Amino acid sequence: MEITAIKCPNCAGSINYLPGQRAVKCPYCDSVLDIKADPAEIALDLAKKKYQNADAARVGYLNNLRSWKTKGRILLTVQFALTMISYFLTEINSEGTGLYNFGMMLVVAVFVSIFAGPIWLKSKIPPAPQNIEEQLKLKGSVLLTIKLVALSILAMFLGLIAGVILYR
Numbered sequence: 360m361e362i363t364a365i366k367c368p369n370c371a372g373s374i375n376y377l378p379g380q381r382a383v384k385c386p387y388c389d390s391v392l393d394i395k396a397d398p399a400e401i402a403l404d405l406a407k408k409k410y411q412n413a414d415a416a417r418v419g420y421l422n423n424l425r426s427w428k429t430k431g432r433i434l435l436t437v438q439f440a441l442t443m444i445s446y447f448l449t450e451i452n453s454e455g456t457g458l459y460n461f462g463m464m465l466v467v468a469v470f471v472s473i474f475a476g477p478i479w480l481k482s483k484i485p486p487a488p489q490n491i492e493e494q495l496k497l498k499g500s501v502l503l504t505i506k507l508v509a510l511s512i513l514a515m516f517l518g519l520i521a522g523v524i525l526y527r
């Protein structure tokens with residue numbers, strides 16, 4: 360700790376104070392002096408506050424990202440499960456009655472969701488704060504949509520395979 364000395368404006372005695380100290384009592388004449396914060400200290404405080412804000416933004420962004428990933432997993436699970444169920448329904452009742460029609464409807468719904476789902480999910484990408492590290496940012500590129508569509512198709516395909524295996 361750097362000790363700074365000032366001259367008492369009352370008695371001209373030398374008063375020592377530490378950084379961060381806001382008031383000091385003169386040991387010679389007992390007058391109390393207010394110490395103005397020095398610019399370096401103010402700058403340091405501001406930098407600390409800015410760092411804390413950035414930290415909070417980072418935590419918030421990572422939470423958003425986590426919930427975004429959860430939504431993606433739920434979408435893929437639903438696509439997987441619905442494909443499996445629609446396979447069951449069409450196999451259980453293949454005479455072209457209600458259940459069969461319902462199964463086919465599900466197939467169409469899942470197929471549509473393969474393309475609609477990723478677009479919906481992509482629109483939910485949390486905006487990254489300006490000072491977030493590059494590797495943590497979620498890239499909202501065309502590649503992301505392609506990747507999401509591919510995962511959706513894979514989920515439907517796996518659902519179909521699971522349906523075939525379980526139905527036997």
Ligand SMILES: [Zn+2]
Binds near residue numbers: 368
């Ligand atoms: Zn004094």
